[in-house]
Amino acid sequence: MNAEPILFVIFGVLSVVGACAVITFKNPVYSAIALICTFFSQAGLFVVLGAYFVAVVQVIVYAGAVMVLFLFVIMLLNLGTIRTARSAAGIGRGVAIVLGVVLALEGIYIAVNVTRDTTVARVKQERTAGAASITGEQLKKISQMEVDYQLSDVEINTNYVPKVSNEAEKVENLTATQAQRLIEKLQQEMGKTERIGSVLFSKFLLPFEVTSLILLSALIGVIVLVKRDQPKAIS
Amino acid sequence: MRFCTAKSNARSKSLPVNVLIISSLVKILVVVHGLLIGVMAMILAERKVSGWIQDRHGPNRVGPWGILQPIADGIKFLLKEDLIPDHVDKPIYVLAPAMLLVPALIICAVVPFGSAITIAGHEIPLQIADVDIGILYILAITSLGVYGVVLGAWASNNKYSLLGGLRSSAQMISYELTLGLAIIGILMLAGSLSLRDISIAQGPYPWNWNFLIHFPAFLAFTTAAFAETNRLPFDLAEAEQELVAGYHTEYSSMKFAMYFMAEYMNMIVGSAVAVTLFLGGWHFFGLENVGGPFFSGLISMGIFFVKTSLFLFVFIWVRWTLPRFRYDQLMNLGWKFLLPVTLTSIVVTATVWIGTQSKFLVGACNLVAAFVVVAIVASLLVMRRQPDPVDR
Numbered sequence: 001m002n003a004e005p006i007l008f009v010i011f012g013v014l015s016v017v018g019a020c021a022v023i024t025f026k027n028p029v030y031s032a033i034a035l036i037c038t039f040f041s042q043a044g045l046f047v048v049l050g051a052y053f054v055a056v057v058q059v060i061v062y063a064g065a066v067m068v069l070f071l072f073v074i075m076l077l078n079l080g081t082i083r084t085a086r087s088a089a090g091i092g093r094g095v096a097i098v099l100g101v102v103l104a105l106e107g108i109y110i111a112v113n114v115t116r117d118t119t120v121a122r123v124k125q126e127r128t129a130g131a132a133s134i135t136g137e138q139l140k141k142i143s144q145m146e147v148d149y150q151l152s153d154v155e156i157n158t159n160y161v162p163k164v165s166n167e168a169e170k171v172e173n174l175t176a177t178q179a180q181r182l183i184e185k186l187q188q189e190m191g192k193t194e195r196i197g198s199v200l201f202s203k204f205l206l207p208f209e210v211t212s213l214i215l216l217s218a219l220i221g222v223i224v225l226v227k228r229d230q231p232k233a234i235s
Numbered sequence: 236m237r238f239c240t241a242k243s244n245a246r247s248k249s250l251p252v253n254v255l256i257i258s259s260l261v262k263i264l265v266v267v268h269g270l271l272i273g274v275m276a277m278i279l280a281e282r283k284v285s286g287w288i289q290d291r292h293g294p295n296r297v298g299p300w301g302i303l304q305p306i307a308d309g310i311k312f313l314l315k316e317d318l319i320p321d322h323v324d325k326p327i328y329v330l331a332p333a334m335l336l337v338p339a340l341i342i343c344a345v346v347p348f349g350s351a352i353t354i355a356g357h358e359i360p361l362q363i364a365d366v367d368i369g370i371l372y373i374l375a376i377t378s379l380g381v382y383g384v385v386l387g388a389w390a391s392n393n394k395y396s397l398l399g400g401l402r403s404s405a406q407m408i409s410y411e412l413t414l415g416l417a418i419i420g421i422l423m424l425a426g427s428l429s430l431r432d433i434s435i436a437q438g439p440y441p442w443n444w445n446f447l448i449h450f451p452a453f454l455a456f457t458t459a460a461f462a463e464t465n466r467l468p469f470d471l472a473e474a475e476q477e478l479v480a481g482y483h484t485e486y487s488s489m490k491f492a493m494y495f496m497a498e499y500m501n502m503i504v505g506s507a508v509a510v511t512l513f514l515g516g517w518h519f520f521g522l523e524n525v526g527g528p529f530f531s532g533l534i535s536m537g538i539f540f541v542k543t544s545l546f547l548f549v550f551i552w553v554r555w556t557l558p559r560f561r562y563d564q565l566m567n568l569g570w571k572f573l574l575p576v577t578l579t580s581i582v583v584t585a586t587v588w589i590g591t592q593s594k595f596l597v598g599a600c601n602l603v604a605a606f607v608v609v610a611i612v613a614s615l616l617v618m619r620r621q622p623d624p625v626d627r
Contacts (some may be wrong), residue, residue, distance in 0.1 A: 029324075029327065029386070029389065030326075030327075033386075035329070036276065036382070052366070052367060052368050053368060053371070055373040056372055056375050057371070057376075058370050059375035059376075059378075059379075060374055060375045060378055063375075063378075063379065064375060064378030064379060064381075064411075065378065066407070068378075068381050068382070068385070068404065068408060071382075071385060071386075071389075072385075072401070072404075073391050075385070075397070075401070192367060193367065193368060193371075230254055
């Protein structure tokens with residue numbers, strides 16, 4: 001019983017419907033609310049993929065803070081509804097049609113090739129392999145994940161290997177299917193907050209600090225631009 | 236390096252699917268009905284306690300001791316004419332109270348209201364969903380409460396509502412920061428984001444609970460909870476003397492009742508979260524382990540209920556004791572006092588905990604650091620103040 005395709009369809013349809021609603025509503029506040037629905041559906045998609053931390057941060061940052069800002073701006077600007085929808089004419093319409101066709105072709109290409117060369121195809125191959133032992137490629141992938149996610153051999157052997165097989169003590173003794181399940185399980189664990197934290201503060205420390213400096217400079221810039229001079233004290 | 240971790244073992248045991256579904260449905264029913272009954276009790280409790288503080292009886296006409304007063308209120312709300320004024324934006328006008336009510340209900344899904352009950356051999360944890368990211372989920376849903384206020388105010392098409400709604404939403408988003416940062420010190424010591432783990436890490440004895448170890452963070456969280464629920468002393472949004480009734484001016488009967496209920500539900504849920512994070516959840520001197528596997532679960536639920544009620548009493552008590560904050564005082568408090576205090580609490584907690592693994596030292600250094608920060612900020616603000624026009 002796999003709930004993944006059903007949930008993916010539900011959240012995917014919701015986010016597409018929300019996105020279409022954003023551009024079709026004439027009232028900007030309704031568009032903002034539709035955008036909130038889209039962000040929620042995307043958070044749902046993240047949860048289906050197992051990236052729980054990213055899903056919650058998506059709601060906190062996008063649906064909770066950015067959209068509040070958008071709503072403030074819309075309300076304070078007092079835009080009102082769009083009375084007539086003006087359609088593009090001439091060269092604009094031609095460019096839009098060309099770009100739409102290109103986008104559709106890209107989508108079809110991706111949809112056709114999605115099963116080639118990804119985990120889905122490899123799982124199907126491995127399930128037919130039977131009790132063949134672990135392949136060199138899988139060993140390489142597991143050791144690459146050890147480095148990326150900062151796991152140790154001991155940790156994998158004690159925490160993760162018993163979850164896929166009871167007999168095998170070490171990674172090297174697993175069969176191909178069990179190794180595939182181990183890889184999937186390791187990939188699932190990477191959505192957890194402790195892993196993201198440990199990687200963020202070791203391997204990606206420089207981008208993290210640079211991003212925080214960028215945000216800090218934006219904050220200071222906004223305050224400097226907006227601050228009015230204080231009225232002089234009465235002398 | 237690992238901080239102290241207290242992974243709950245209830246999570247690693249998985250129940251069979253049918254038991255899981257049935258127990259989840261029962262828990263959802265219990266929690267939702269508990270919230271609704273809690274709202275009813277709060278309506279009466281608020282008026283009774285406010286009466287006692289003001290040296291008068293509260294409502295005591297409707298039933299013995301006024302017990303049927305919430306039912307009378309409910310009947311009044313149901314029978315009033317539920318009109319939608321012509322000048323409002325109808326879809327959002329109708330949706331807005333729900334956008335404040337639903338987040339309060341959803342937060343209850345991750346709050347542990349007891350330890351675990353064993354029925355027919357299955358150990359059922361007394362929490363609807365124990366997600367790994369419990370605290371972040373609560374912060375995310377809390378930030379959605381702003382929409383109910385600001386959209387309701389905008390849809391009312393009324394300048395008093397809009398002013399009240401904008402002020403209230405600015406207050407709510409300012410104090411969300413404090414709400415989030417105050418929790419980080421606790422997360423560092425508990426080693427997990429899950430609420431059940433944080434409750435278990437606090438242990439049965441009150442001197443280990445987080446409100447002593449992170450006392451400034453506890454005060455900051457409580458203040459932020461007052462501000463998030465728009466309760467006095469932070470209730471500028473509904474300031475009767477200034478804004479007619481703020482963002483729910485144009486609402487009558489059932490929709491106003493929904494706003495009313497939503498405010499009480501937010502209070503109850505905020506108290507439940509504060510009890511879980513700071514006051515030890517369902518623990519009390521080991522009383523929660525007394526009795527068999529079934530009765531200890533019930534006792535733990537009772538302990539949690541008593542602690543939440545005490546916290547709610549503090550909510551009501553503060554409302555009828557303290558005067559209202561002015562808007563700039565409110566913003567000053569949120570940004571210039573509580574934010575630096577919580578930030579230094581994070582730094583001090585991390586430093587002291589890594590250096591010496593002693594919770595007592597963490598608590599002491601937190602207090603000292605908070606005092607120092609508040610003194611610095613207060614002196615800076617006093618030095619910057621313009622002289623009053625009267626002093627020449």
